[in-house]
Amino acid sequence: MSGDALLRFADEVGAAGRPEAVPQAAELHLVTFALDREHYGIPVQRVREVIRVGEITRVPQAPEHVRGVTNLRGRILPVVELRSRLGLLPAVLTPRSRIVVTEAQGRVLGLLVDAVLQVTRIPADTVQPAPDDVMTPQADWLAGVARRPDRLLILLELDAVLQPQR
Amino acid sequence: MPGDNAFGELIDEYVVECLPLAERAADALVELERRRRAGTGGEELLGSIEGWLHTVKGNSAMMGLAAIQEAAHVLEDLCAALADQRGPTGEALLALMVEGGGLLVDQVRGAPTGAAPEGSAAWLSRARERAGADHAGNGRGADRRRGERRRGGAESDGANVVRVDFRRLDTLLEVLGEGLIEQAALVEAFRRVSRRTAAVPGMPDLDRAILALEKTMKRLEEIVMATRLLPISTVFGRFPRLLRGVAEGEGKRVRLLMAGGDTALDKAVLDRLGEPLLHLLTNAVVHGIESPAERRRAGKPEEGVLSLAAISRSGRVAIEVADDGRGLDEERIRARAAAMGIEPGAEGADPQGLIFQPGFSTAESVSGLAGRGVGLDVAAAAVRALGGTIAVRSQGGQGSAFLLDLPLTLAIVRSLIVEVDQERYAVPIAQVVATVRADPKALHQINHRGVAVWRGDLIQVTDGGELLGTGSDVEPPGERRGRRFYVVISSGGRRRGILVDRLIGHMDVVVKGLDPALGRPDVVSGTTILGDGRVACILDPVRILEQRVPA
Numbered sequence: 001m002s003g004d005a006l007l008r009f010a011d012e013v014g015a016a017g018r019p020e021a022v023p024q025a026a027e028l029h030l031v032t033f034a035l036d037r038e039h040y041g042i043p044v045q046r047v048r049e050v051i052r053v054g055e056i057t058r059v060p061q062a063p064e065h066v067r068g069v070t071n072l073r074g075r076i077l078p079v080v081e082l083r084s085r086l087g088l089l090p091a092v093l094t095p096r097s098r099i100v101v102t103e104a105q106g107r108v109l110g111l112l113v114d115a116v117l118q119v120t121r122i123p124a125d126t127v128q129p130a131p132d133d134v135m136t137p138q139a140d141w142l143a144g145v146a147r148r149p150d151r152l153l154i155l156l157e158l159d160a161v162l163q164p165q166r
Numbered sequence: 167m168p169g170d171n172a173f174g175e176l177i178d179e180y181v182v183e184c185l186p187l188a189e190r191a192a193d194a195l196v197e198l199e200r201r202r203r204a205g206t207g208g209e210e211l212l213g214s215i216e217g218w219l220h221t222v223k224g225n226s227a228m229m230g231l232a233a234i235q236e237a238a239h240v241l242e243d244l245c246a247a248l249a250d251q252r253g254p255t256g257e258a259l260l261a262l263m264v265e266g267g268g269l270l271v272d273q274v275r276g277a278p279t280g281a282a283p284e285g286s287a288a289w290l291s292r293a294r295e296r297a298g299a300d301h302a303g304n305g306r307g308a309d310r311r312r313g314e315r316r317r318g319g320a321e322s323d324g325a326n327v328v329r330v331d332f333r334r335l336d337t338l339l340e341v342l343g344e345g346l347i348e349q350a351a352l353v354e355a356f357r358r359v360s361r362r363t364a365a366v367p368g369m370p371d372l373d374r375a376i377l378a379l380e381k382t383m384k385r386l387e388e389i390v391m392a393t394r395l396l397p398i399s400t401v402f403g404r405f406p407r408l409l410r411g412v413a414e415g416e417g418k419r420v421r422l423l424m425a426g427g428d429t430a431l432d433k434a435v436l437d438r439l440g441e442p443l444l445h446l447l448t449n450a451v452v453h454g455i456e457s458p459a460e461r462r463r464a465g466k467p468e469e470g471v472l473s474l475a476a477i478s479r480s481g482r483v484a485i486e487v488a489d490d491g492r493g494l495d496e497e498r499i500r501a502r503a504a505a506m507g508i509e510p511g512a513e514g515a516d517p518q519g520l521i522f523q524p525g526f527s528t529a530e531s532v533s534g535l536a537g538r539g540v541g542l543d544v545a546a547a548a549v550r551a552l553g554g555t556i557a558v559r560s561q562g563g564q565g566s567a568f569l570l571d572l573p574l575t576l577a578i579v580r581s582l583i584v585e586v587d588q589e590r591y592a593v594p595i596a597q598v599v600a601t602v603r604a605d606p607k608a609l610h611q612i613n614h615r616g617v618a619v620w621r622g623d624l625i626q627v628t629d630g631g632e633l634l635g636t637g638s639d640v641e642p643p644g645e646r647r648g649r650r651f652y653v654v655i656s657s658g659g660r661r662r663g664i665l666v667d668r669l670i671g672h673m674d675v676v677v678k679g680l681d682p683a684l685g686r687p688d689v690v691s692g693t694t695i696l697g698d699g700r701v702a703c704i705l706d707p708v709r710i711l712e713q714r715v716p717a
Contacts, residue, residue: 057701058589059680060634061687069684069693069701074344076693076701078683109683162683 026124028146032153033100033113036088040113040154041122041146048101048108050116053093067091067112070099077101079110085161086141104162111161122146127155177278180229182329184222188274189404191218191241192267196407199260200421209249216245222274233282234273237290241266243297259296266293268407332433335394339577342390343676346578349383350673350697352376387674391432391575398476398483399427401440405447405474412451419458419469420451426476431483432575435552439572442545446487446568447472449542454491454566464563466490482596483574488567494521494560522546522556550708552576553594553691555657579677581704583670583696584653586630590702592675592694593653597707599661600654601669618663620654627652627663633689633710655707662711673697677704688713 030041031050056068056079065085069076079099083091091097096115101108127146135142141160146153194211201208223238244263251259272283356376360369402424413420431439455461455470462468476485503520521542549556553573560566573579573596581592582601602620609627610617616627629649630636652663675694680687691706 055700057693057703058634058636059684059687059693059703060689062684066684069681071695071699071701074347074695076678076681076695078681080683107681107683109681 027121028124028127028155029119029121030153030155031100031119032117033098034115034117035083035086035113038154039117039151040156041120042100042102042156042158044119046102046104046158048103051099051101051110053097053099053112070110072101072108072110075108077108077110079112080162082111082113082161087138102158102162104159107162109162122148122153130154177229180225180231181274181277184225184274184277185271187218187222188238188267188271191215191222192264192271192407193403194218195260195264195267196410199264200406202256202260212245212249216242219245219270222270226274229277231277233286233290234270234277237266237270237273237286237293240290240293240297241270244293247297262289262293262296264407264410265289268411271404271407330393335390335433338390339394342387343577346383346387346674346676347695347697349379351699353380354697387578391578394432394434394575394577395430396433396436397427398429398431398436398439398485399424401436401443402427402474402476404440405444408444409447409451409472412448416452417457418451418455420455421469421471422447423471423473424475425473429476429478429483430574431572432577434576435572435574438548438552442548442570443474443485443487445541445545445548447474449545450487450489450491450566454489454493456492460492464492478574483572485570485572486567487570488565490565493562493564493566494558496560496562521558553579553596553708555708557659577677578674579704581673581675581694582653583673583702584630584651584666585668585670586634586666587636589634589636590670590696590700591630591634592673592702592704593655594704594707595672597655597657598653599656602652602654602663604649604652604665616663616665618652620661620663623661625654625661625663627665630664630666633664655711657708657711660711664710675702675704 028041029044031044031047032039032041034040051072054070056070058068059066062068065081067079067081067090069078071077077099081090083089091112091114094114098113098116099110100113100116101110103109126148127144130139130142130145141157143155143157146155191214194215198208198211198215201211219238219242223235223242226232226235226238241263244259244266248256248259248263266289269283269286269289273286276283353376356372360373363369405424406422409420409422450472451470455472456464456466458468461470471490473486473488475488476483478484499520546556549570549572553576555571557569558566559569579592580595582595582598584591584593600620602618604618604627608618610619616629617624618627631649648667649665650667651669652665653669654661654663673696675696677692678694679692680690687703688709689706690703691709692704693701694704696702
């Protein structure tokens, strides 16, 4: 299951390839960010921009993992509370908090993260599925884990993350 | 994207141009039939009908739509034949043409998908036979008349009229909305600066410039809104034909009277109004108006009268759909509601309002309800989704009248801005009846629900934080500090007070939709951007009033 997710993730990264840069035999181009004590990555092709956190307006009766809406240059941007979507405690805003503006199936959504770290390339062969023992049916957003020299990087399946929750 | 290729755009153009012509022709055929039956002429309609059909035929030929071209052609021929036909033969011929007119409309509408309406082939062969017979019979074909005919259709619209793709008007409105938001931001920033700095040279000029800008923007808004308005007759137009079919199927005789067709509404509202109106009208024919025999027994004329009227009043449009049928069967409705566990509204709203309750008609045995009320909740939901209200008046044996009240437009809504727990909300003014200072002594608790005496009536008062999910559970509602006002909202005869912290002011807000990611809140209808750049949710008083909010 997680293996499939990993393949899809690799396809996604590969399909959006940049013709100018000769793709090194499977390399992942990622935006990485921090949530709680872990680092996460999503494909850079899916990120439109990163913005500072402005006023976020609560929306009554919105799903639990939606923090609210914010004004993105005259557009109403829904902001997903990524922490609670991934089963963590809701975020406390700090000066480092950011909204990662992503695109999924033609919809533009913001992900609230603790801090944006960097845009980076990592070799695909450092990625492996998450251990079966940590997988649960709810963790469909987990695409895999990349081992970096200093730490682990959790790769997110963005479409699953942004899937409207019942 | 569909519509991007040349043919896609052409076929859209074709439908835009030909559908109104086909509809006009089909409607005029129905009108002609009615007038002939009543013995009041109507023959002058034939020329126009032929003109419209001719244009449809020509455009269809250009697009290579052979089936539509042929149908229009045969109808045109039948027009010529009809001119000399009276009596039963003429009646049968006209009935055939009315049928063909309806099919032609469906064919044109279905042109982008190439879908042929059911029965169109069978009709064509019958009509061809008939047209052929007439040709042979008196040799007087359509060709001679065609030369004399005034050119009908789009060309006659005059030199000062341009056609604009409605999507452009949507874009224009969107840009206007951005302008309005930026203007509000400018005004707000100016106020902040002028509060802090006393007398800076040039300040009065700036003030004047802003005032002038506000006036100009207001005018611009009015003009943009006016370009989006269409007469409601564009929706009414197809009803006579559609209802004729329904009445025939039911074995009933119905006359449809229409008034106020020139009442104007935003196209976006009109587009979504046709269906609920048709629903109400169909419902009146099927369930309201009695069979001719029954009407005779009741001492009424055999022909039932169905009236549809529209009138505009102060930024809203009122529409009435009335019939002289048997009226609502209140007892059955009540029994039905009880069986379904639907209770009347909190204030014991009129039992007739029950038929609009969500789910009233969606239960298993829809056909088991012989009285009125089938599917009305669906029509009511559509009207409410447009920010409108619906009510019914009925008198047993005398008929019923459905009263709709609709906003002119969906795009810009005059609202009261309120604050609850540091969040701001826009409440559409149309449903605000009063704002009242919340005197703790005047607020009571009955059965754990807040109640206030307002203008001599007891009304329920709900805590805003409770309603909007920002309240704490610690303090009982009605006793929260900071709730200094309540806003009385009203819709469909129901009223409720909502406690808020502050009243900020009035503002025309530009409505932005709700992203699907936000779920389907039923207290909020949309979002907007306020002068300070913050987003505010637009409350939906109509749906708030439908809810029974727990204590």
